[in-house]
Amino acid sequence: MDDKRHEIRLWDSQWVNVVNHEHCYADFTKDDAVAMAVKLTEEAMARNFADGKWPPKRTKQPGIAHE
Numbered sequence: 001m002d003d004k005r006h007e008i009r010l011w012d013s014q015w016v017n018v019v020n021h022e023h024c025y026a027d028f029t030k031d032d033a034v035a036m037a038v039k040l041t042e043e044a045m046a047r048n049f050a051d052g053k054w055p056p057k058r059t060k061q062p063g064i065a066h067e
Contacts, residue, residue, distance in 0.1 A: 009055045014044040 010018070018040045025033035048054050 009057070010041065010044050010048070011055045014048075018044065 018037055025036065028036060
């Protein structure tokens with residue numbers, strides 16, 4: 001990827017809504033759960049893009065590997 005790449009982020013509350021509520025994917029197969037999580041993530045990112053509001057970038061912390 002070139003140096004002009006953009007970081008796509010979700011607000012913490014958006015991420016919790018995608019993956020962290022109790023038993024949210026209990027009745028899903030693994031493939032269906034992944035597909036639903038991707039769909040919800042894409043929808044949240046689209047709302048952020050439309051609103052022009054993104055969470056701030058996180059600074060790199062010593063001792064944590066970053067790509």
